[in-house]
Amino acid sequence: MSLTREINFTLNGSPVKVTVPVTMNTLTLLREQLNLTGTKYGCGEGECGACTILMDGVSVNACLMFAVDCDGRQLTTVEGLLTDCDSDPLRNAFVEKGGVQCGFCSPGMMMQATHILKQNPNADREQIQRGLEGNLCRCTGYKKIVDAVASVSKHED
């Protein structure tokens, strides 16, 4: 048996206490131990961004984060956006602008877009494109995703 450790953290506003193997990644913890399957597994190695979550307010790849390192931190996943009224405009924009096709990349895109707009509510298209560099989409061709994020940015163009 591999070594385990009990950790406590805040997940989407609620306290969580779990015991995890010390070498487990946070994506496995979320999907397989906590049954929160909104965060997607695309590559498991930091390339696709489908697993993007917010850790203490900044975006990271859950697949590259040791689950034990969640101890004491605040995590937000795409499920957390559902209960957060501030994110309604972003969610609606993805729908209205056609930023969702198969939907596999969408949770990661929404989380990264949340990060971008939190860092810079006035992000312009170029800043949005650069901010989304770590998120792959096989369907949309990106334009409609950028349109969606740009439509909720305060930047006027």
Next chain:
Amino acid sequence: MTDIQSYQVPASLAEATAILANGDVSILAGGTDLMLQKNLHGGTLMNIRRLEELHGIQLSGNTIRIGAVTTITKILESPLIEKHLPILHEATNHFASVQIRNAGTIGGNICNASPAGDTLIPLLVLDAQVELASAADTRLIPIADFFIAPGKTSREPGELLTAIHIPQPAEGFVACFEKFGSRPALDISTVSIGIGGILQDSKLQAARVAFGAVAPIPLLAKKTMAAIENQTLDVDGIQTIATAARDEVNPIDDVRASAWYRKELIHNLTRKVLQNVANT
């Protein structure tokens, strides 16, 4: 990743070096390299990511000190780095993706010792020193002496990389970094190059040149540096230096490029960077 027997989160640097003194430790910073290296090399996994003493960027006297667990994002966004060390700022701007920059640390980039590590090239050009602390003492060594082989450094098992010290460049210092890959983001460098020096009378004095991904370690290109010495940066001078650069490197074929292609890239990028420097 099975034989971890203990997980430690030291609360101070003294505690961390005491754990290291007991031997057989895998050090965890951002984890962006470590997570994918399935065979953790030690019985203890030690998480240093929240060690206060290892965070932060300060200018004191003529030295800029960057704590080992400072993230790539913090360096990219630091006005101090942008003002005093624009070549390091530039290298962090084209590093992986936002998510990886938010997690990955400069200490992890250095200790991972990949020949393609993006911060290593500007740090070689800037003649940085690495600060290593053990339970017994602290030493500083030039970063050019730190790399031994891919993934291998002169860090002793009982030592922790605690910070990077970078001398503030002299008046008139100019430097340039170029990373060549197949796409603008999330790309491990096919080759990278950094050149810096003091531009005087169309010559680059006290020049420093470093190349990434063309040797087993990030390379301080001493022959190219010698070729720059007293060479006027006109068309012929730049050509002579670019040829010396191509002759100096001895890259390998791999999935990203052939050895021949890498040598041509080094030649062409050296020429491009020197033209940029000459025009500043």
